[in-house]
Amino acid sequence: MKILLLGLFFSFGTLLSYGDQGLEIPEYDGKDRVHTLTAKNYKSIMKSYDVMVIYYHRNVEGDRGAMKQLQIEELALELAAQVLDELEDEDIGFGLVDEKKATAVAKKLGLDEVESIYIFADNEIIEYDGELAADTLVEFLYDVIENPVEVIDNDRELKGFFNMDDVIRLVGYFKNERSPHFIEYDDAAEEFHPFVKFYATFDPKIAKKLKLKLNEVDFYEPFMEEPVTIPGKPYIESDIIEYIEQHERSTLRKLQPHSMYEIWEDDIDGEHIVAFAEEDDPDGFEFLEILKEVAQDNTDNPNLSIIWIDPDDFPLLVPYWEKTFGIDLSSPQIGVVDVADADSVWMDMDDQDDMPTSDELEQWIEDVLSGKIDPDDDDEEDEEDYDENDDDDDDEEDDEDDEEEDDDDDDDYDEDDDGDDEEDNEDDEEDDDEKDEDEDE
Template sequence: MRSRDHQGTIAMKWGWVFLGVFLSLGTLSWGEKGLEIPEYDGRDRVHDLNAKNYKSVMKKYDVMVIYYHKNVDRSRSAMKQFQIEELALELAAQVLDDLDDEDIGFGLVDEKKDSAVAKKLGLDEVESIYIFADNEIIEYDGELAADTLVEFLYDVIEDPVEIIDNERELKGFHNIDEVIKLVGYFKSEKSPHYIEYDDAAEEFHPFVKFFATFDAKIAKKLKLKMNEVDFYEPFMEEPVSIPGKPYIESELVEYIEQHDRPTLRKLEPHSMYEIWEDDIDGEHIVAFAEEDDPDGFEFLEILKEVARENTDNPNLSIIWIDPDNFPLLVPYWERTFHIDLSSPQIGVVDVEDADSVWMEMDDEDDMPSADELEQWIEDVLSGKIDPDDDDDDDDDDDDDDDDDDDDDDDDDDDDDDDDDDDDDDDDDDDDDDDDDDDDDDDDDDDDDDDDDDDDDDDDDDDE
């Protein structure tokens, strides 16, 4: 199960971007037949499920798609968003309405009004899509867009195991390299070992691709022995034989669960949230490269080489994103990560706050060598390159500002003290001057008195 605590908001924003563009395409119309993009016909096909009707509604369909949504009664903006979501489901239901092989139904469960239904069906994560098929519950972890959801449902209704009968199908098997896949060699469909294999496939369907052959010539080209299963990691040239054949279902399930995080994996629209939430210690190593671009292809080949050399490192998992698959997200990524996606990029991203550090390319015309790329990745894994370092720099800047404020305060205090001392000195000088003036006046008075006495004495003598 997924958790949206720290990146769910970003994930939902991605979904709205894709959903909006696809629904807008529905308004286009062409003059000729053969390329008519579906437009919503206005017919309600999505059921509002409640305690009274959910059992009867679900019995009508081979596959039931249920959107467990939050209550939007008190929020106008949430109501508008929900209407967009519901429209995407209506369009998907319309497209699949005439499907011959399977009857696929769509329903809504309100977290507040239909909590009892959610509990009985095992719906425990709001804003998630659950698919009920063949006694299995599949949680859809992709974008809420009609085209992506329909494509995913086509995979759901396929058999969990695809049989390889001839050379062309074997070539098709080898051309699949972007997902985890397994292939086994068994005597027949009735073999108990194949039945165990098929049961294990149902546990991971449709996220992990399971193949099998009953042809000895095909098995020889795959280098498989009877009842043996090979595990292929994405973009790896050589498979790994699962030890302990013949296997029971639980052994196969356990092995796959232990190896379900590839060294290099591609971000896909139908599983983007699941991949993004499967971080290592809150971080992702992310590589942007356009496969159809010469530089992007070259960089991707170097990336695959590094992944193959380090496939045994459990701490290494690189997410490859082809910008061509997400054109509306390119401006968001460039703005958020401060990078230019017109050329290949690789960086480490903190999934909580989107802080990131990106490898510096010395020459845009020359891609880094495998050794240079591997050294950069080793620096990331060792902690020498860490997106959290930016947070430390911000803290240091704050500390510097505080120190400057303290220094300014100290300077102000010193100036005040100096002013006080100067005032005291001036007061003392004024007092001294006053005292001196008083003394001078007293001396003058004394001299005048003496002169008067002398004059009196002279007068007496004359008489």
């Protein structure tokens, strides 16, 4: 199930009217920067940029609603292009490819999923699986143009590394940038860039604080207290890639605007365990801490993966979620969702003053994993109700048929009676006539 969301953070008028400089939200200046790519122009346009962002959209001819939607999406791309136009080090271009009018271009570039954004950079193709919002896309592109490996040189940068506990990250200690072991590490980083964060240090003091040995790499799963050292050093590129692919689905992972579709599509047997909690809210923070504790206790369970959604990150989706799932997101919630039809079952948390304990939450999750709690149960009940209704309808039809047969029998009986009455009347008339004749004689 692909979630539909367009969060556009742009303005059509000046939002700050106090004369202050440095806090003005960018306005679209009306200049066209997004190219319409065709078979004749796409090669020359793409060669003129270091990075090319292409939106492969469906054809909207004859559909007014779809045309307006595409205009909104194109405006988001225009604003992103305008903001990135100020970059000095990188030239980033934006283009549109129509699925119907530019099929040859799509085929040449390897675009296979309509309504997707593809980023061409350094001979790599990156599929963007986030919301089509100007600010989210710009932030993602900033990561794209950064080096695949970020070097930690001092304590401030080390503190920043430790504060990033909501994403997968790796860190390694190497002699220098020319080290063959670092080169293998850097090559592996390029394969996952910019989705997985790679860090490195060449400073023995920083390595000591990270508890790293030379040429060693640690893997940090989101929200886990301690990292795991990747076994088998010294590594080659494929060793690191294989380890990440085996551990990429975290026990607790946060739905991020820049990768929301990728995370949602990575379900387990067609279902997701989903937790809603506002990190800045006291109840939400408390519930999130309980979630982390449960995740840490069950990190070795390959069948457990909980998606944490902070409603503050997706304000436009809150009404949709509340209506679809029948829940109130002003307080923490956890449930299991069928990604195909959005059927869901939610943990009963009526007493909002007391959050469930980690044991209670863990028991509920075990019931989900064992199938005791299953959103598909509603479908089975609906089928049973449907079958019962069918049976009732059949019974009613049978009763109606019986009534019709009875009515037919009654009609036949009445017709016979009418026939007998007519015969009796005829006999009576004949008798009367004979009697009159006798009297006349």
